[in-house]
Amino acid sequence: MGFRVNTNTLAMSAQRALGNSKQDKERALSRLSSGERIYEAAQDPSGLAISEKMKSQIRSMGQAERNSQEAITMFQVGEGALGTIHDISSRLRELALQSATDTMGDGERLMVEREFQSLKQEIGRITASTDFNGRKLLDGNGQMYEMQVGINNTHYEKIDYNMANILRKADMFGAASTSVITKEDAQNSIAVVANMIDEISKSRSEIGGITNRMQSAIQSVMISRENLSAANSKIRDADYAQETAASVRAGLLMDSGISSLATINASPSTVLRLVG
Numbered sequence: 001m002g003f004r005v006n007t008n009t010l011a012m013s014a015q016r017a018l019g020n021s022k023q024d025k026e027r028a029l030s031r032l033s034s035g036e037r038i039y040e041a042a043q044d045p046s047g048l049a050i051s052e053k054m055k056s057q058i059r060s061m062g063q064a065e066r067n068s069q070e071a072i073t074m075f076q077v078g079e080g081a082l083g084t085i086h087d088i089s090s091r092l093r094e095l096a097l098q099s100a101t102d103t104m105g106d107g108e109r110l111m112v113e114r115e116f117q118s119l120k121q122e123i124g125r126i127t128a129s130t131d132f133n134g135r136k137l138l139d140g141n142g143q144m145y146e147m148q149v150g151i152n153n154t155h156y157e158k159i160d161y162n163m164a165n166i167l168r169k170a171d172m173f174g175a176a177s178t179s180v181i182t183k184e185d186a187q188n189s190i191a192v193v194a195n196m197i198d199e200i201s202k203s204r205s206e207i208g209g210i211t212n213r214m215q216s217a218i219q220s221v222m223i224s225r226e227n228l229s230a231a232n233s234k235i236r237d238a239d240y241a242q243e244t245a246a247s248v249r250a251g252l253l254m255d256s257g258i259s260s261l262a263t264i265n266a267s268p269s270t271v272l273r274l275v276g
């Protein structure tokens with residue numbers, strides 16, 4: 001075997017091995033510092049494409065969840081107003097019963113009538129003023145609401161609800177013209193107000209049903225987001241145990257490569273002995 005100085009193939013081989021170890025070390029350190037296995041597209045092109053798609057879906061699911069939460073808040077605003085109307089309606093029925101008996105005089109009925117009509121006006125004010133983000137909830141017009149609870153533009157990703165199911169009549173369920181100024185009027189008002197209370201109870205039940213449905217939609221989105229995040233983590237996130245071991249291994253190979261390269265670079269000096 002001859003001795004050649006111009007081309008040190010052993011040194012070139014050692015340099016290549018040392019460069020590979022250096023790349024492995026840098027790659028492991030980058031993953032450990034960023035927490036991501038794929039910190040640039042060159043690391044895993046197909047994995048990056050899949051991961052980015054998953055990240056977009058995960059963020060969209062977060063917004064869908066917020067949409068559902070806002071819808072629940074809207075229904076709670078309507079239900080709170082109906083709860084107040086419920087209490088007022090109970091008082092209306094109480095006043096109607098009070099005025100329906102012959103033990104009441106005309107003067108007393110007049111005072112009861114004033115409270116009765118004042119409470120009706122308050123119901124009208126509540127139904128006209130209750131809104132959410134500028135949209136009336138209880139005015140009886142029955143706006144259709146379309147709530148985006150999923151991440152795709154399909155029928156199954158939305159929940160439609162007609163607000164007319166909450167308050168079907170703008171005339172307070174037929175009680176707009178009621179009065180307790182006379183015994184007969186008061187007796188007629190008893191049945192009307194009783195029916196009004198039943199209708200309000202049904203409206204609140206409607207709200208409870210749609211609220212529970214929105215809660216179910218939230219749970220479904222949360223479970224999907226959780227599972228998708230776990231899948232994305234397996235593709236994108238760094239395994240610290242694995243990367244730490246890779247970093248240590250690459251470091252040892254680098255130390256060994258540097259030592260070997262130093263020895264190989266020194267070997268041509270033996271040629272001087274032949275020359276001498």
